[in-house]
Amino acid sequence: xxxxxxxxxxxxxxxxxxxxxxxxxxxxxxxxxxxxxxxxxxxxxxxxxxxxxxxxxxxxxxxxxxxxxxxxxxxxxxxxxxxxxxxxxxxxxxxxxxxxxxxxxxxxxxxxxxxxxxxxxxxxxxxxxxxxxxxxxxxxxxxxxxxxxxxxxxxxxxxxxxxxxxxxxxxxxxxxxxxxxxxxxxxxxxxxxxxxxxxxxxxxxxxxxxxxxxxxxxxxxxxxxxxxxxxxxxxxxxxxxxxxxxxxxxxxxxxxxxxxxxxxxxxxxxxxxxxxxxxxxx
Numbered sequence: 044x045x046x047x048x049x050x051x052x053x054x055x056x057x058x059x060x061x062x063x064x065x066x067x068x069x070x071x072x073x074x075x076x077x078x079x080x081x082x083x084x085x086x087x088x089x090x091x092x093x094x095x096x097x098x099x100x101x102x103x104x105x106x107x108x109x110x111x112x113x114x115x116x117x118x119x120x121x122x123x124x125x126x127x128x129x130x131x132x133x134x135x136x137x138x139x140x141x142x143x144x145x146x147x148x149x150x151x152x153x154x155x156x157x158x159x160x161x162x163x164x165x166x167x168x169x170x171x172x173x174x175x176x177x178x179x180x181x182x183x184x185x186x187x188x189x190x191x192x193x194x195x196x197x198x199x200x201x202x203x204x205x206x207x208x209x210x211x212x213x214x215x216x217x218x219x220x221x222x223x224x225x226x227x228x229x230x231x232x233x234x235x236x237x238x239x240x241x242x243x244x245x246x247x248x249x250x251x252x253x254x255x256x257x258x259x260x261x262x263x264x265x266x267x268x269x270x271x272x273x274x275x276x277x278x279x280x281x282x283x284x285x286x287x288x289x290x291x292x293x294x295x296x297x298x299x300x301x302x303x304x305x306x307x308x309x310x311x312x313x314x315x316x317x318x319x320x321x322x323x324x325x
Contacts, residue, residue, distance in 0.1 A: 044273040046325045047184030048099040052177025054169045059161070060106045061173040063092075065181065067323045068100035077105035084163055088170055095174050096181075097275045098325045105170070107161050181325070188320055189270055195317050196263055199287075202310045203259050206294065209303050210252055252297050255290045262287045277324040284318050 048067040053060070073089045084105075092101050129142045266283045269276050288311065295307040 044182060045185035045189040046181045047188055047323050048325050049184055049323055050177045050180035052173040052180065054172035054176060056169050057165060058108050059166055059169045061170045062104045063173045063177045064102045065099040065177060068098060071098055073101045075103045078107060081105060081161065081166060084166060091174060095178060098277060105166060188323060192270060192317060192320055195313060196266055199310060199313050200263050202306060203256060206303060206306050207256055209306065252294045255294050259287060259290050275325055277321060280321045280324060284314055284321060288314050
């Protein structure tokens with residue numbers, strides 16, 4: 044299964060929301076943004092990403108509404124002291140009225156303590172769901188990329204076949220061209236046909252690109268095989284493309300034919316297009 048490095052995953056439950064975005068990257072990088080009181084989860088969340096993915100740049104955001112994370116506690120001893128002080132004051136100053144809980148309402152900031160806490164298992168559960176959502180999207184994107192790459196490699200194969208056909212015609216004309224040039228240089232003097240054939244053979248050997256064409260065909264087949272196997276294949280595909288580009292450059296340097304040179308330019312352009320797509324594969 045081919046997986047893209049681009050995707051987005053999201054999950055939410057009981058006020059906790061996890062969002063994970065990933066883009067292509069040479070290695071695996073993880074950035075986490077979440078409330079400070081969840082800092083103990085930083086390393087576990089990073090390890091969860093590493094356990095699911097091999098490459099990509101990941102931006103993780105964990106958000107929890109204040110009302111969902113707030114934990115209240117009452118300082119009972121302080122409330123007792125406040126109530127005792129009010130009663131003494133009431134007796135000393137002969138203040139009429141009842142002292143009850145309503146008296147303390149406006150003073151709640153003095154004895155009600157608020158702390159921000161949240162169930163870490165709940166956060167982990169939501170984050171796991173977000174990672175699953177991300178993995179599904181990356182897989183869908185990967186399937187689309189794989190289909191595009193197969194089409195592009197088939198186009199490259201057709202170009203390679205065109206080079207083969209053109210090469211056969213180009214080599215057959217070497218002897219004739221070489222003979223014509225010699226006649227022009229020798230100005231009517233007798234020409235040694237055997238010598239012409241020897242020189243033409245040397246030129247043909249230097250221009251022979253049959254090995255390069257065979258290797259290109261082999262690299263294309265290898266590329267398709269790796270793509271079919273799936274998994275973590277981005278770097279392997281990139282290496283095969285480097286080899287393909289090297290063979291095409293060799294053909295371009297050997298070729299003395301305009302049409303062949305034009306075909307190699309088209310092949311290099313197609314390889315570059317394939318490389319751009321491969322950069323998104325894990």
